[in-house]
Amino acid sequence: MQLVLEKRAERSTGIALVSPLIAIALTLVTMSILFAILGKNPIAALGVYFIDPLTDSYSLQEIAVKATPLVMIAIGLSLCYLANAWNIGAEGQFLMGAVAGSWLAVKTQGTDAGHWVLPAMLLLGAIAGALYALIPALCKVRFGASEILTSLMLVYVADLLLDYLVRGPWRDPKGFNFPTTAEFDPVATVPVLIEGGRLHFGSIIALAVVAAGAVLLGRTIKGFEIRVVGAAPRAARFGGFNANQLVLVTFAISGALAGLAGIIEVAGPIGHLQPGISPGYGFTAIIVAFLGRLNPVGILIAGLFLALTFIGGEQAQIAMKIPLDVTKVFQGILLFYVLACDSLILYRFRFISASPKVQSGAH
Amino acid sequence: MSDLSPAALNPGAVPLLRTVGLTKRYGSFLANDKVDIDIWPQQIHALLGENGAGKSTLVKTIYGLIQPSEGKMHWQGQPMVLSGPSEARAHGIGMVFQHFSLFDNLTVAENVALGLDGAESFKDVSARLEQVSRTYGLPLDPKREVWQLSVGERQRIEIVRALMQDPKFLILDEPTAVLTPQEADQLFIVLERLKEEGRAILYISHKLEEVKRLCDTATILRGGKKVATCNPKAETAASLARMMVGGEIKKVKAAASRQIGVPRLVVNDLSLLPDDPHGVRLEHISFELRGGEILGIAGVAGNGQDELFAALSGERLSKDPLTVVIDGQSAGHLSITQRRKLGAAFVPEERLGHGTAPRMRLSENALLTGHAASNMVQHGFVNTAATLKTVDRATETFDVRKAKRDPEAASLSGGNLQKFIVGREILRQPGVLVVNQPTWGVDAGAAAVIRQALLDLAARGAAVLVTSQDLDELAEITDRIAVMFHGHLSVPLPTAEASREKLGLLMGGSSIEPTTEAPHAARA
Numbered sequence: 004m005q006l007v008l009e010k011r012a013e014r015s016t017g018i019a020l021v022s023p024l025i026a027i028a029l030t031l032v033t034m035s036i037l038f039a040i041l042g043k044n045p046i047a048a049l050g051v052y053f054i055d056p057l058t059d060s061y062s063l064q065e066i067a068v069k070a071t072p073l074v075m076i077a078i079g080l081s082l083c084y085l086a087n088a089w090n091i092g093a094e095g096q097f098l099m100g101a102v103a104g105s106w107l108a109v110k111t112q113g114t115d116a117g118h119w120v121l122p123a124m125l126l127l128g129a130i131a132g133a134l135y136a137l138i139p140a141l142c143k144v145r146f147g148a149s150e151i152l153t154s155l156m157l158v159y160v161a162d163l164l165l166d167y168l169v170r171g172p173w174r175d176p177k178g179f180n181f182p183t184t185a186e187f188d189p190v191a192t193v194p195v196l197i198e199g200g201r202l203h204f205g206s207i208i209a210l211a212v213v214a215a216g217a218v219l220l221g222r223t224i225k226g227f228e229i230r231v232v233g234a235a236p237r238a239a240r241f242g243g244f245n246a247n248q249l250v251l252v253t254f255a256i257s258g259a260l261a262g263l264a265g266i267i268e269v270a271g272p273i274g275h276l277q278p279g280i281s282p283g284y285g286f287t288a289i290i291v292a293f294l295g296r297l298n299p300v301g302i303l304i305a306g307l308f309l310a311l312t313f314i315g316g317e318q319a320q321i322a323m324k325i326p327l328d329v330t331k332v333f334q335g336i337l338l339f340y341v342l343a344c345d346s347l348i349l350y351r352f353r354f355i356s357a358s359p360k361v362q363s364g365a366h
Numbered sequence: 367m368s369d370l371s372p373a374a375l376n377p378g379a380v381p382l383l384r385t386v387g388l389t390k391r392y393g394s395f396l397a398n399d400k401v402d403i404d405i406w407p408q409q410i411h412a413l414l415g416e417n418g419a420g421k422s423t424l425v426k427t428i429y430g431l432i433q434p435s436e437g438k439m440h441w442q443g444q445p446m447v448l449s450g451p452s453e454a455r456a457h458g459i460g461m462v463f464q465h466f467s468l469f470d471n472l473t474v475a476e477n478v479a480l481g482l483d484g485a486e487s488f489k490d491v492s493a494r495l496e497q498v499s500r501t502y503g504l505p506l507d508p509k510r511e512v513w514q515l516s517v518g519e520r521q522r523i524e525i526v527r528a529l530m531q532d533p534k535f536l537i538l539d540e541p542t543a544v545l546t547p548q549e550a551d552q553l554f555i556v557l558e559r560l561k562e563e564g565r566a567i568l569y570i571s572h573k574l575e576e577v578k579r580l581c582d583t584a585t586i587l588r589g590g591k592k593v594a595t596c597n598p599k600a601e602t603a604a605s606l607a608r609m610m611v612g613g614e615i616k617k618v619k620a621a622a623s624r625q626i627g628v629p630r631l632v633v634n635d636l637s638l639l640p641d642d643p644h645g646v647r648l649e650h651i652s653f654e655l656r657g658g659e660i661l662g663i664a665g666v667a668g669n670g671q672d673e674l675f676a677a678l679s680g681e682r683l684s685k686d687p688l689t690v691v692i693d694g695q696s697a698g699h700l701s702i703t704q705r706r707k708l709g710a711a712f713v714p715e716e717r718l719g720h721g722t723a724p725r726m727r728l729s730e731n732a733l734l735t736g737h738a739a740s741n742m743v744q745h746g747f748v749n750t751a752a753t754l755k756t757v758d759r760a761t762e763t764f765d766v767r768k769a770k771r772d773p774e775a776a777s778l779s780g781g782n783l784q785k786f787i788v789g790r791e792i793l794r795q796p797g798v799l800v801v802n803q804p805t806w807g808v809d810a811g812a813a814a815v816i817r818q819a820l821l822d823l824a825a826r827g828a829a830v831l832v833t834s835q836d837l838d839e840l841a842e843i844t845d846r847i848a849v850m851f852h853g854h855l856s857v858p859l860p861t862a863e864a865s866r867e868k869l870g871l872l873m874g875g876s877s878i879e880p881t882t883e884a885p886h887a888a889r890a
Contacts, residue, residue, distance in 0.1 A: 223746050224737055224743045224748055238731075240681055240702075242735060243702045243706070
């Protein structure tokens, strides 16, 4: 008997849905072994990781708060990746959105500005993110520069600009020299959904983005254009679609969503602009996008799942003294298994006996 | 049929190569199913079969490129197991592929040196190259860069490279597919000579007249199985075709009353530089195509047919709008979508990746070209029912065979996918249809359906432009034939007057260039 991997005639839709679940199951098995090696009870550790955060309202809200930026950014990234445009710089677009929106919050601070401030901030954040994303997109279209490199490098530019602003011009005069702006006014703050809780209106926006993404990709000609340009560029050109224009469009959309996520994060859970507003949301969203199969609903689930690992990791550190880095190991193993299981979509296992088989009669 | 093999005539003789029950399995698909074949020295052995019959798989196995799933090979009576082509070459097996593996930017000698296994100095290789090419009447200039050479010359490099290994057994995969009739004749002289030297040749083709003329033995494959071994000289082309196809081929019939109408596609002095530095430059192309008419464009591949298709479809735009006129509208500057809106339709040569997105469903591939001018898109939203309806209509009208209602394009066989693509375009009732290689790599049954569809479309008043390297196909369906050579298009001849000899001369560039300079000089 011999085990071979053979190509399927057609990609399997069933496996495409099941493959992330197989990947998660394999990850849990691997993690159990890892916990056992660390001398922890695997069942208890997995319980702290994946069950405990789901049992109290505080953790549940916190998962939604963490998932909100991940999902919003990942939806935008999925459009880029489907169209074969590699935006790796969502982190930078997230930061630029946060900076642009915060500018309005800082300028209107203490004035009697009305309720227009928050919508204007969100709009500014989205525009700034889109414009920032268009820099690598234009460089690619115009000069053929690799968008992977340019978008990634612009992350550090955004990071340092934010750092300069909060240490310099925008620093809170009463902030004891900490590099932060003053707390935003109430009209410049994203409202919470439950009084006294952390769940905020941004999560509703994220759900709307998921719905819009699903409709765009599944039902519209633009969504078809995005998929066909990525899947078969020459056929797309034959279909009359312009790949360069699409690079600009998808970068702009994903930049806008990242920028929007950035200003929501600052105007929501954080409440002011400071360095380190993102624990790498823009990069983790890349994992979310692929774990969610570049599919909006899948991304929603993947975003919640990765948020759960963040929260579970914190609780495991507190409760069982498991290092926080184990969370990163977990995410890495997960991505590995996701990509490995993906081969089952196009291939299948088959056992072949070594001895020649008797063929059925020829015609 | 009688056994004419040398074994019967000379008992005790051992064939040069014998395959026993050679089987190659790809998943559940049997590309070769228990193929037995004997190759004898000093014989030209034809391997016949339709596309997909398993010819390429068989020769790739013999050349060590793929390993058989089952079965054995014997070389001069000894069991032979090949781990790769270099081992096959060491035994004395040489191969000339249909698609050349040459580096465009290197010289002839450099290409040959790269393909040789031994540790010979470059100087020795060049000298031997000149000597071999002179001995066999295959003239080559070792110092020329490959991109400057014609397809026929490139094939010569491959043949000379194979001969420099002094093979006992040479495999040629459809060598005449890229040659003019005159170039093919020259190749046959070389092959006869190699045979006289005692070498065995396995000659893959589906051109039956050629095989009857040249080959001593023919093995016919169908659906991966060997269906017969025969003496092709004792068979008729029709009987060989029956064995290949496994039945009679339907003849296409032209409508009795085809009305030639007003000009629907006019090309005026179209000149275009290629995108690709090694592409062909289109030079002052002009023709006029009327409704109800089918114009054929013949020519050896790589003489500007792809570039002309791109210029006509709008995948490449021309600065001057007047260069392409569709139904009276200047269209040279219009995109492919706008040209479709004017009633034009296009079928490119490459089915997977150009005509369709391979991993997308047929309904999505109907949308690919249908979104321009149909009810498939409303206010930016896709009407899935309308795209599925196109799939169903194409399936019904053109007999597209598939496993389910809406499969991925890549899961269809070549013939069925081509029927779908042609059907998708014809169902839009185009006024102008531009088709590149309509039946390339398509089984005979599907080819007949497609040719009939083109004739019927013209009979309904559309103008049809067919580019093909298959002269028989053009003779069968066109009203006039023009020839492309080095980016020039000849004046179209009425099909009845376009003999193979005339077309062959035009394909070689004789009466298009008034000067007597060599073709490659004209191209530089």
